[in-house]
Amino acid sequence: MQLTAPLDMHLHLRDGEMLENIAKSSAHTFSGAIIMPNLVPPVSTKEEVVAYKERIMKAVGDETFTPYMTLFFKPSYDKSFLESVKDEITAIKLYPAGITTNSEGGVSGFDVEELRPALTAMAELNIPLCVHGETNGFVMDREAEFVSIYEKLATAFPKLKIIMEHITTKESVQALDKYENLYATITLHHLLITLDDVAGGMLQPHLFCKPIAKRPEDRSALLKVALEAHPKVMFGSDSAPHPRHAKEACGCAAGVFTAPIALQVLAELFEKENASLENLQAFVSDNAHRIYAVTPPKKTIILEKRSFKVPSDYNGVVPMYADEEIAYSIKEVQK
Ligand code: NCD
Ligand code: ZN
Numbered sequence: 001m002q003l004t005a006p007l008d009m010h011l012h013l014r015d016g017e018m019l020e021n022i023a024k025s026s027a028h029t030f031s032g033a034i035i036m037p038n039l040v041p042p043v044s045t046k047e048e049v050v051a052y053k054e055r056i057m058k059a060v061g062d063e064t065f066t067p068y069m070t071l072f073f074k075p076s077y078d079k080s081f082l083e084s085v086k087d088e089i090t091a092i093k094l095y096p097a098g099i100t101t102n103s104e105g106g107v108s109g110f111d112v113e114e115l116r117p118a119l120t121a122m123a124e125l126n127i128p129l130c131v132h133g134e135t136n137g138f139v140m141d142r143e144a145e146f147v148s149i150y151e152k153l154a155t156a157f158p159k160l161k162i163i164m165e166h167i168t169t170k171e172s173v174q175a176l177d178k179y180e181n182l183y184a185t186i187t188l189h190h191l192l193i194t195l196d197d198v199a200g201g202m203l204q205p206h207l208f209c210k211p212i213a214k215r216p217e218d219r220s221a222l223l224k225v226a227l228e229a230h231p232k233v234m235f236g237s238d239s240a241p242h243p244r245h246a247k248e249a250c251g252c253a254a255g256v257f258t259a260p261i262a263l264q265v266l267a268e269l270f271e272k273e274n275a276s277l278e279n280l281q282a283f284v285s286d287n288a289h290r291i292y293a294v295t296p297p298k299k300t301i302i303l304e305k306r307s308f309k310v311p312s313d314y315n316g317v318v319p320m321y322a323d324e325e326i327a328y329s330i331k332e333v334q335k
Contacts, residue, residue, distance in 0.1 A: 001302070001303040001305075002300055002301070002303070003267075003280065003281060003285065004285060004298075004299070005285050005289075005296040005299050006029065006030050006031060006235075007030060007031060007033065007234070007288045007289075007296055008026060008030045008032075008235065009292070010036065010165055010187070010236025010237060011026055011033040011236070011239055011259070012035075012239060012240040012241065012255065013033075013056055013059075013067070014039070014241060015052070018241060018317075019056065019059045020059050021314070021315035022241050022314065022315065022317060023059035024059070024060065024063060025314060026065070026239070026259045027061075028330075029262075029263050029330060029333060031064065031065065031285075031299045032067065032068055032294065034068045034070060034130070034292075035069055036093055037069075037070045037071055037093055038093075038095065038100075038102040042072030042105055043070070045085075049070075049085065049088050049089060050088055052069065053069050064298075066297055068292070068294060069088060069089045070090065070091045070092055071089055072092075072095070072105065072106075073106075073107065073118070073129070075107065075115055077122075078117060079117075079124070079125075082118075082122060082125055086125050090128075091128040091163070091292070092128075092129055092130065093130045093132070094106070094129055094131045095107070095132045096108065096110075096134060096136070098136070099134050100134075100210040101210075101240070106132075110149050110152065112156045123157050123160035124159075126161075128160075128162070128292065129153075129161065130163045131150070131162060131163065131164060131165060133149065133150055133164050133165065133167075134146055134210065135149075140212070140214065143168055143169045143211050144171040144172075150162065150172075150175055150179075151175065151179065154179035159181070160181060161291070162179075163234075164183065165184075165238070166211060166236060167184045167186060168190050168211045168212075168214045168222070169214055169218045170217060170218050170220075170221035173224075173225055176225070176232050183232045183234070184225075184232060184234070185234050185238075186233060186235065187236060187238045188237055188258045188262050188266060189207065189238075189256045189258060190213060190214075190219065190222055191219065191223055192219075192269065193213045193219070194218070195213050195215065205248055205249075205252040206247055206257070206318050206320065207256060207320070208254055209238065209254050210254040227275040227279060228275070228279060229282035229286075229287060231282075231287060231290075232291070234287045234291060235266070235284045237262050238255075238258075239256070239257055240257065241259075241317040242257075243316050243317065244313060244316055244317065248318075257314070257317050257318065257320065258320045259319075260314055261310055261321060261326060263284070263301060263328075264328040264329060264330065265321070265328070266283075267280065267303045267327075268326060268328050299333060299334070299335055300333070301332075301334075302332040302334070303328045303330060304329055304331040305327060305328055306328070306329045306331075308325065308328065308329040309323070309325055310322055310323065310326060
């Protein structure tokens with residue numbers, strides 16, 4: 001099985017030692033990725049984004065990989081600032097204040113008039129807006145409650161490309177077809193697990209993430225659009241590494257680390273569900289090319305059906321399926 005120029009349209013690469021330790025897990029098998037800006041402090045100036053990209057390129061070493069950089073959205077971004085930084089970024093990521101890891105400086109209230117100058121300028125400059133769509137309501141309802149905010153933004157800014165990040169509910173899937181300018185990323189883990197897998201038996205900290213995995217009918221709705229490679233849906237792993245001690249702790253950090261196994265497990269899933277290789281190719285690459293108008297570097301990943309035992313950790317970060325067997329292995333990466 002062969003995939004061309006896979007892209008991960010939602011990735012946390014972190015910084016410092018963690019970046020050095022995990023960057024190659026993505027850079028080896030993916031041609032590029034949208035890099036989320038939730039560092040401390042968040043990436044929000046041209047200097048910061050340029051310097052972060054350099055640190056990523058250094059950590060990537062000789063792998064062929066394009067980091068598509070993002071800024072952390074602030075309502076104060078104006079057109080002249082956005083014009084000056086436009087060539088360095090591919091998108092801007094909006095976090096509701098305090099909703100997830102390092103999102104304290106995010107947006108609260110979602111007042112259209114307050115957001116109008118920045119979002120109008122982004123639409124004019126063709127900079128997509130990536131959104132972590134959760135309210136601060138009851139944890140299982142946060143994303144469904146946020147759909148009305150997506151609708152408000154999509155209506156108020158019809159020329160702005162809005163990407164609903166890591167969708168987990170049937171409500172978000174429905175919103176996709178109602179608004180021309182709404183798109184979505186879907187993670188690997190939300191195609192595979194429900195809340196039952198996280199908390200139905202012994203608590204599984206390595207499957208705890210934001211948004212939390214939802215109900216079987218939600219997972220089915222996500223699977224349907226992923227397997228048919230719905231043209232507005234892209235793969236975004238939301239691979240979010242935390243050191244083992246931050247996950248296996250009283251007060252567990254949110255995030256599932258899937259980067260090293262993502263393509264292999266997607267291959268297994270699409271095969272099991274009788275979906276075509278063409279659809280997998282569209283889901284992990286072609287849809288994103290079209291939606292983001294990016295041209296990733298050439299890379300061909302050859303996967304083979306040979307069982308692979310997932311390591312217990314990658315430099316101290318526990319991956320999904322640690323110590324378990326998955327059906328596919330990476331045979332070769334051609335650049
Ligand atoms: C992400 C992280 O750790 O940065 N965690 C997560 O559970 N997905 C933040 C995020 O994308 O929400
Ligand atoms: Zn994320």
